[in-house]
Amino acid sequence: MQPENSTTAADPSMSSKDYYFDSYAHFGIHEEMLKDEVRTLSYRDAIMQSKHLFRDKVVLDVGCGTGILSMFAAQAGAKLVIGVDMSNIIDKAKRIVVDNQLSDKVVLLKGKMEEVELPVDKVDIIISEWMGYFLLYESMLDTVLVARDKYLKPDGLIFPDQATMHIAAIEDGEYRREKIDFWDDVYGFNMQAIKEVALTEPLVDTVDAQAINTTDCVFKKIDILTVKKEDLTFTVPFEITCTRRDYVHALLVWFDIEFSACHKPIRFTTGPRGKYTHWKQTVFYVPDEMAVDQDDVISGTITSKPNEKNPRDLDISIAYEHDGQNGVTTAALEYHMC
Amino acid sequence: MQPENSTTAADPSMSSKDYYFDSYAHFGIHEEMLKDEVRTLSYRDAIMQSKHLFRDKVVLDVGCGTGILSMFAAQAGAKLVIGVDMSNIIDKAKRIVVDNQLSDKVVLLKGKMEEVELPVDKVDIIISEWMGYFLLYESMLDTVLVARDKYLKPDGLIFPDQATMHIAAIEDGEYRREKIDFWDDVYGFNMQAIKEVALTEPLVDTVDAQAINTTDCVFKKIDILTVKKEDLTFTVPFEITCTRRDYVHALLVWFDIEFSACHKPIRFTTGPRGKYTHWKQTVFYVPDEMAVDQDDVISGTITSKPNEKNPRDLDISIAYEHDGQNGVTTAALEYHMC
Numbered sequence: 001m002q003p004e005n006s007t008t009a010a011d012p013s014m015s016s017k018d019y020y021f022d023s024y025a026h027f028g029i030h031e032e033m034l035k036d037e038v039r040t041l042s043y044r045d046a047i048m049q050s051k052h053l054f055r056d057k058v059v060l061d062v063g064c065g066t067g068i069l070s071m072f073a074a075q076a077g078a079k080l081v082i083g084v085d086m087s088n089i090i091d092k093a094k095r096i097v098v099d100n101q102l103s104d105k106v107v108l109l110k111g112k113m114e115e116v117e118l119p120v121d122k123v124d125i126i127i128s129e130w131m132g133y134f135l136l137y138e139s140m141l142d143t144v145l146v147a148r149d150k151y152l153k154p155d156g157l158i159f160p161d162q163a164t165m166h167i168a169a170i171e172d173g174e175y176r177r178e179k180i181d182f183w184d185d186v187y188g189f190n191m192q193a194i195k196e197v198a199l200t201e202p203l204v205d206t207v208d209a210q211a212i213n214t215t216d217c218v219f220k221k222i223d224i225l226t227v228k229k230e231d232l233t234f235t236v237p238f239e240i241t242c243t244r245r246d247y248v249h250a251l252l253v254w255f256d257i258e259f260s261a262c263h264k265p266i267r268f269t270t271g272p273r274g275k276y277t278h279w280k281q282t283v284f285y286v287p288d289e290m291a292v293d294q295d296d297v298i299s300g301t302i303t304s305k306p307n308e309k310n311p312r313d314l315d316i317s318i319a320y321e322h323d324g325q326n327g328v329t330t331a332a333l334e335y336h337m338c
Numbered sequence: 339m340q341p342e343n344s345t346t347a348a349d350p351s352m353s354s355k356d357y358y359f360d361s362y363a364h365f366g367i368h369e370e371m372l373k374d375e376v377r378t379l380s381y382r383d384a385i386m387q388s389k390h391l392f393r394d395k396v397v398l399d400v401g402c403g404t405g406i407l408s409m410f411a412a413q414a415g416a417k418l419v420i421g422v423d424m425s426n427i428i429d430k431a432k433r434i435v436v437d438n439q440l441s442d443k444v445v446l447l448k449g450k451m452e453e454v455e456l457p458v459d460k461v462d463i464i465i466s467e468w469m470g471y472f473l474l475y476e477s478m479l480d481t482v483l484v485a486r487d488k489y490l491k492p493d494g495l496i497f498p499d500q501a502t503m504h505i506a507a508i509e510d511g512e513y514r515r516e517k518i519d520f521w522d523d524v525y526g527f528n529m530q531a532i533k534e535v536a537l538t539e540p541l542v543d544t545v546d547a548q549a550i551n552t553t554d555c556v557f558k559k560i561d562i563l564t565v566k567k568e569d570l571t572f573t574v575p576f577e578i579t580c581t582r583r584d585y586v587h588a589l590l591v592w593f594d595i596e597f598s599a600c601h602k603p604i605r606f607t608t609g610p611r612g613k614y615t616h617w618k619q620t621v622f623y624v625p626d627e628m629a630v631d632q633d634d635v636i637s638g639t640i641t642s643k644p645n646e647k648n649p650r651d652l653d654i655s656i657a658y659e660h661d662g663q664n665g666v667t668t669a670a671l672e673y674h675m676c
Contacts, residue, residue, distance in 0.1 A: 095531035193433035
């Protein structure tokens with residue numbers, strides 16, 4: 001009996017803060033990210049197809065991990081690439097840079113973005129793969145904004161620079177039974193106490209595109225060049241329209257990413273209609289399934305804010321109204337993403 | 339980009355020691371264990387088919403988690419079941435016991451086995467699901483031994499009471515390429531620095547029984563009633579014989595569990611010839627594949643000991659000699675399970 005990923009967490013010499021840093025120390029996480037080809041090839045294409053932008057430039061890679069993006073930037077012609085990461089994985093990245101004969105162009109610095117001393121005052125381009133589940137989980141975007149405000153030249157570029165968050169509803173009865181209703185009868189025992197917790201935690205998993213039974217709605221756009229940290233705490237409206245007579249078991253959120261600085265913008269989606277990514281989608285089960293008819297409207301607001309005790313966690317609230325054949329039903333749901 | 343299971347680890351108010359406790363606080367881990375029917379039904383059968391042993395007895399459940407084993411013991415007729423767990427999951431377990439009208443028989447105590455005060459001096463039976471990957475990872479057996487030595491009556495029983503560890507060799511070229519040789523060329527970059535680490539870390543995964551190309555050898559038997567903590571640090575010999583002309587890419591370890599106190603002993607295996615369990619098997623890749631012929635012998639020793647810095651981790655050494663057509667090859671390999 002083990003947690004799936006207890007790696008490094010249990011070193012008694014480490015504080016919990018170290019643990020955060022070191023949750024990225026294990027190569028398995030980087031293996032998963034590198035093998036996510038939607039992710040890695042989008043970054044590679046965006047960088048390698050922008051040689052005109054990278055040539056002789058100074059580039060900062062925020063959260064460089066294994067150094068893959070830094071090395072792409074060097075290949076694209078950057079004069080100097082500075083990679084920063086606070087995880088011990090950077091020790092491996094340093095050797096990788098040497099082993100690939102890129103140490104004249106790529107400099108890796110271990111530490112927090114707020115604290116490291118860069119060898120330059122300003123950079124031309126920031127590259128970063130900061131996205132978490134539900135886009136914002138883990139708040140690594142905050143670190144990119146710190147780097148941007150401190151180091152990016154006024155006309156500098158950020159790869160990627162656009163993110164949009166989408167919401168839709170899904171029919172998901174079978175999986176709901178397996179994940180939520182399972183707790184009603186566990187070998188004959190009622191484990192409602194756990195079901196209640198399970199209902200407040202968004203589920204990160206892949207959803208079949210066929211499960212979507214509403215239109216989808218962009219509820220948040222983020223321009224990384226201009227967004228402020230406080231904009232990442234928000235309450236925004238959404239409205240989706242049912243596309244068939246069906247049941248709604250959950251709301252579904254995903255995000256799209258764009259590198260708009262490229263000659264021809266490069267985009268990828270983490271939505272159910274795209275190819276698999278390791279971000280999957282985020283499922284918010286509703287306690288009571290909704291019986292919906294085609295053209296029914298579900299409208300409401302979605303609130304996301306960093307948890308006060310632990311800012312890497314997210315408190316997400318979804319309030320909605322469904323105006324259906326059986327009258328109007330409303331719900332106000334609180335989720336915690338930890 | 340996230341670690342798959344960063345849950346709860348990042349609460350800045352928690353020390354790393356709390357983190358250990360709380361790696362079991364998240365219901366997802368318990369969901370996985372409960373849904374492992376080989377595990378849970380074996381325990382249920384062992385307990386429910388032993389009503390003659392449990393009737394009117396005092397039972398201690400070491401690491402009770404959601405309380406499922408404690409409730410089985412109560413159903414089997416125990417007079418009093420005391421469950422102990424240091425994870426916050428026990429707060430849910432307490433409500434589950436109430437919700438299932440078992441609070442007159444099941445008492446749950448939060449804390450470390452070494453520190454909690456039991457309401458009785460001695461118990462008749464200890465039940466515990468303490469097994470980790472490679473049987474011994476996470477060292478929860480140590481806690482069972484503490485409970486046994488402090489609380490178990492001289493003629494008391496332990497469920498389960500027997501464990502055996504097995505080793506065999508496997509052909510695993512395809513998966514080895516995906517997990518190990520992947521690092522040779524990552525989007526054109528050499529990540530040997532990570533490959534070296536990947537080779538020192540046993541891989542927990544399911545293996546097809548067809549992949550086994552040697553006999554299997556029991557290299558360690560543990561009698562939970564009598565084993566001492568120091569017996570869990572060991573160097574033992576093994577010898578396996580190749581069953582076909584093939585390549586050996588890895589050594590494979592699994593364990594079997596037995597409840598020998600039952601009227602008819604109940605056993606389950608976590609090996610590749612049995613049904614899936616969440617323990618899967620443990621794969622030790624060898625740096626150089628071995629070309630083997632039928633009846634070739636691979637013999638050597640396997641050493642397992644808790645890591646000095648972090649006793650929940652294991653340092654595992656495997657030394658072997660292969661006497662094959664091309665002469666004798668030897669290897670001495672060090673692995674770290676963290």
